[in-house]
Amino acid sequence: MPAALRNDTFLRACLRQPTSYTPLWLMRQAGRYLPEYRATRARAGSFMGLATDPGYATEVTLQPLERYALDAAILFSDILTVPDAMGLGLSFAEGEGPRFAHPLRDEAAVAALQVPDMQRLRYVFDAVTSIRRALDGRVPLIGFSGSPWTLACYMVEGAGSDDYRLVKSMLYARPDLLHRILDINAQAVAAYLNAQIDAGAQAVMVFDSWGGVLADGAFQRFSLAYTRRVVAALQREKEGQRIPVIVFTKGGGPWLDEIAGGGADVVGLDWTMGLGRARAAVGSRVALQGNLDPNVLFAPPEAVAREAVAVLDAFGPPQRADGTWDGHVFNLGHGISQHTPPEHVAALVEAVHAHSRRQRAGVQVDPALPGNLIPSRDGPGAARS
Amino acid sequence: MPAALRNDTFLRACLRQPTSYTPLWLMRQAGRYLPEYRATRARAGSFMGLATDPGYATEVTLQPLERYALDAAILFSDILTVPDAMGLGLSFAEGEGPRFAHPLRDEAAVAALQVPDMQRLRYVFDAVTSIRRALDGRVPLIGFSGSPWTLACYMVEGAGSDDYRLVKSMLYARPDLLHRILDINAQAVAAYLNAQIDAGAQAVMVFDSWGGVLADGAFQRFSLAYTRRVVAALQREKEGQRIPVIVFTKGGGPWLDEIAGGGADVVGLDWTMGLGRARAAVGSRVALQGNLDPNVLFAPPEAVAREAVAVLDAFGPPQRADGTWDGHVFNLGHGISQHTPPEHVAALVEAVHAHSRRQRAGVQVDPALPGNLIPSRDGPGAARS
Numbered sequence: 001m002p003a004a005l006r007n008d009t010f011l012r013a014c015l016r017q018p019t020s021y022t023p024l025w026l027m028r029q030a031g032r033y034l035p036e037y038r039a040t041r042a043r044a045g046s047f048m049g050l051a052t053d054p055g056y057a058t059e060v061t062l063q064p065l066e067r068y069a070l071d072a073a074i075l076f077s078d079i080l081t082v083p084d085a086m087g088l089g090l091s092f093a094e095g096e097g098p099r100f101a102h103p104l105r106d107e108a109a110v111a112a113l114q115v116p117d118m119q120r121l122r123y124v125f126d127a128v129t130s131i132r133r134a135l136d137g138r139v140p141l142i143g144f145s146g147s148p149w150t151l152a153c154y155m156v157e158g159a160g161s162d163d164y165r166l167v168k169s170m171l172y173a174r175p176d177l178l179h180r181i182l183d184i185n186a187q188a189v190a191a192y193l194n195a196q197i198d199a200g201a202q203a204v205m206v207f208d209s210w211g212g213v214l215a216d217g218a219f220q221r222f223s224l225a226y227t228r229r230v231v232a233a234l235q236r237e238k239e240g241q242r243i244p245v246i247v248f249t250k251g252g253g254p255w256l257d258e259i260a261g262g263g264a265d266v267v268g269l270d271w272t273m274g275l276g277r278a279r280a281a282v283g284s285r286v287a288l289q290g291n292l293d294p295n296v297l298f299a300p301p302e303a304v305a306r307e308a309v310a311v312l313d314a315f316g317p318p319q320r321a322d323g324t325w326d327g328h329v330f331n332l333g334h335g336i337s338q339h340t341p342p343e344h345v346a347a348l349v350e351a352v353h354a355h356s357r358r359q360r361a362g363v364q365v366d367p368a369l370p371g372n373l374i375p376s377r378d379g380p381g382a383a384r385s
Numbered sequence: 386m387p388a389a390l391r392n393d394t395f396l397r398a399c400l401r402q403p404t405s406y407t408p409l410w411l412m413r414q415a416g417r418y419l420p421e422y423r424a425t426r427a428r429a430g431s432f433m434g435l436a437t438d439p440g441y442a443t444e445v446t447l448q449p450l451e452r453y454a455l456d457a458a459i460l461f462s463d464i465l466t467v468p469d470a471m472g473l474g475l476s477f478a479e480g481e482g483p484r485f486a487h488p489l490r491d492e493a494a495v496a497a498l499q500v501p502d503m504q505r506l507r508y509v510f511d512a513v514t515s516i517r518r519a520l521d522g523r524v525p526l527i528g529f530s531g532s533p534w535t536l537a538c539y540m541v542e543g544a545g546s547d548d549y550r551l552v553k554s555m556l557y558a559r560p561d562l563l564h565r566i567l568d569i570n571a572q573a574v575a576a577y578l579n580a581q582i583d584a585g586a587q588a589v590m591v592f593d594s595w596g597g598v599l600a601d602g603a604f605q606r607f608s609l610a611y612t613r614r615v616v617a618a619l620q621r622e623k624e625g626q627r628i629p630v631i632v633f634t635k636g637g638g639p640w641l642d643e644i645a646g647g648g649a650d651v652v653g654l655d656w657t658m659g660l661g662r663a664r665a666a667v668g669s670r671v672a673l674q675g676n677l678d679p680n681v682l683f684a685p686p687e688a689v690a691r692e693a694v695a696v697l698d699a700f701g702p703p704q705r706a707d708g709t710w711d712g713h714v715f716n717l718g719h720g721i722s723q724h725t726p727p728e729h730v731a732a733l734v735e736a737v738h739a740h741s742r743r744q745r746a747g748v749q750v751d752p753a754l755p756g757n758l759i760p761s762r763d764g765p766g767a768a769r770s
Contacts, residue, residue: 163722165680172684172692215678215718216659217695254638254657271600272639293600295550299557307557310602333600337548 002200003137010072011140014203014244014266016287016327018319022312022356023071024349025142028335029064030076034342036063047092051077057127058134065138067342068349072139072203075131075196077124079146079207082188083155085116096159103158105166110177115188118195125199132200142246143201145192147208148185148226155181164213171222178222186226190233197235197243205246205268206230212251212270219255224262231263246289250334253278260286271333275314279326287327288315292348294332297340301347308351317359330356387585388522395457396525399588399629399651401672401712403704407697407741408456409734410527413720414449415461419727421448432477436462442512443519450523452727453734457524457588460516460581462509464531464592467573468540470501481544488543490551495562500573503580510584517585527631528586530577532593533570533611540566549598556607563607571611575618582620582628590631590653591615597636597655604640609647616648631674635719638663645671656718660699664711672712673700677733679717682725686732693736702744715741 009023084090089101156167248268260282269290394408469475474486541552633653645667654675
């Protein structure tokens with residue numbers, strides 16, 4: 001029996017329920033900008049050494065929570081675990097990013113592709129269970145996967161790319177091959193996320209990191225259509241608790257309306273889309289997550305606070321005039337940079353919690369609502385060293 | 386006295402006047418994908434050897450016109466000529482992209498920055514005059530510059546960047562320094578484009594290649610505001626002919642409405658923004674330019690033609706029900722890749738001209754309108770080897 005959740009602000013915001021402040025977490029919050037992360041990684045020997053060991057994965061997942069009053073934890077893993085389990089041979093060369101030994105470059109390779117046995121990803125589900133136990137109800141745990149399209153980019157290119165020439169050549173020249181890859185990816189991602197939920201993930205996020213490189217029309221057919229399939233196949237409730245689904249399409253601003261209709265509870269936004277306009281566009285269909293430019297964190301703490309306030313004010317107070325609530329989960333618009341000074345993150349967390357409480361001043365929140373007014377050592381404003 | 390223009394379809398589309406087909410040109414149409422370009426560059430010794438020699442610049446500017454029935458020529462140059470003239474020391478290392486020897490990294494460097502003497506850019510204006518003479522009225526010549534913000538990115542970073550960390554740090558930490566750079570850049574870019582117009586450019590384009598990396602709010606203050614200043618300072622008519630101004634913001638989809646209100650005649654779009662939605666958003670305020678994904682050109686000619694038709698159909702027939710015309714200039718959504726097979730470009734040009742004529746079937750175009758129905762060796766459908 002898992003511990004009761006002591007801070008459910010994140011889940012409530014995802015589900016557009018009242019909250020006493022705007023919850024925040026940061027994409028890649030467990031990462032290289034933290035010296036304690038670098039120390040653990042050095043012990044683990046490599047990135048995959050970290051990610052495949054549930055003990056290490058648990059340790060680094062919790063590190064940012066020890067420093068900052070973050071409102072959610074996110075599984076420490078990589079989006080490329082799924083294609084690795086498909087046999088593509090993932091490796092991380094030092095300072096070079098991911099690389100696949102066996103990218104999908106011809107018809108035979110595509111024909112041979114199969115949904116992997118989820119047992120090959122057992123280390124991920126074990127990490128989820130271990131992290132969930134270590135969190136002990138402190139904040140919710142988010143599981144995640146790359147989107148079918150984003151995985152396909154890496155699977156065809158074999159590595160990161162500036163222009164996505166190979167995967168786009170396949171898209172335009174042999175769409176049948178790409179559709180086959182995407183179909184298998186969608187099945188695999190759905191099974192992968194459902195297994196994370198079974199293992200204890202309390203929300204899941206689909207990272208469509210490269211959806212924004214597609215042309216209008218192609219995005220809908222080759223990215224969004226398959227993300228929708230994944231979302232439709234997910235279990236959305238467990239032990240009486242709704243499991244929110246977040247879909248984040250980097251560069252997806254032009255398609256916000258269509259993404260918001262894709263079945264997710266929350267749509268993640270990068271920093272190019274103003275939150276006020278986005279909120280007006282999605283109405284009460286979904287909550288929004290985002291969208292501070294991670295580069296703001298290089299500025300001094302006062303500037304960080306000012307920009308955080310600007311993001312909160314762009315969204316506005318989440319309660320509508322009719323008394324219903326919209327949801328805003330504060331986040332960066334992309335992963336935090338490894339060069340970020342850790343003390344600037346503290347300034348961000350403080351500013352988001354303080355200003356979002358001010359935004360709600362005068363707004364009546366039922367103190368009986370779970371998670372809203374429960375003093376907790378993990379809540380905002382708690383003393384930290 | 387310059388030769389009369391024999392094909393003014395491009396200028397007419399920019400100004401939302403009737404045309405008998407949709408004109409096209411391609412960003413970076415004179416470039417490395419053409420073997421004849423590579424041969425000239427080898428003779429010139431380097432990229433800057435090409436760009437600073439009006440004879441070579443003329444030669445390569447005209448090369449794509451010899452192969453394809455393109456409706457405009459664009460000055461062969463680089464967006465970094467202006468900061469180079471400011472004394473930042475531009476060089477192109479083989480296979481590495483541009484680099485500045487003296488990037489703007491501190492207050493003293495910013496304080497010392499000045500609008501350069503346009504005489505230092507004489508080689509550009511001489512190239513414009515030389516190209517204009519060589520074109521001899523065949524198609525119009527487009528001059529261009531980087532936007533103040535895009536130039537500032539390179540000037541502060543010192544080279545290309547993945548994350549724009551240095552220039553964004555300046556933006557958030559020392560906006561006063563960045564505003565000074567942008568102010569000087571705006572003055573320099575306006576003077577530079579006006580001198581190109583004086584030398585013979587018949588349209589000018591501002592490339593805001595990195596506007597799309599900015600956050601909402603920052604884009605308006607640090608990019609669009611300065612592009613507007615440039616546009617407002619340009620001479621818009623010469624010898625009784627309107628000089629169209631094109632503004633292209635890569636990734637600018639979320640701000641299309643504001644960009645369209647910035648004073649340009651034409652707004653360039655990348656491939657993420659559907660042309661139908663964009664046309665509805667800008668109404669009859671501006672013409673649109675774009676927006677095929679350059680990666681389409683890696684697909685076989687039939688697929689290239691199909692995707693070109695899809696772009697034209699997304700815009701729709703340019704004549705409105707009330708008899709007025711909207712303008713569409715076909716282009717890629719970004720520069721053509723050096724890996725593009727040249728014969729695929731031929732398929733693109735053919736498809737755009739043929740299908741856009743079909744789109745106008747039944748639409749009456751006054752045969753007396755200049756440029757519309759004049760048979761020309763440069764017009765679409767002319768025999769080419």
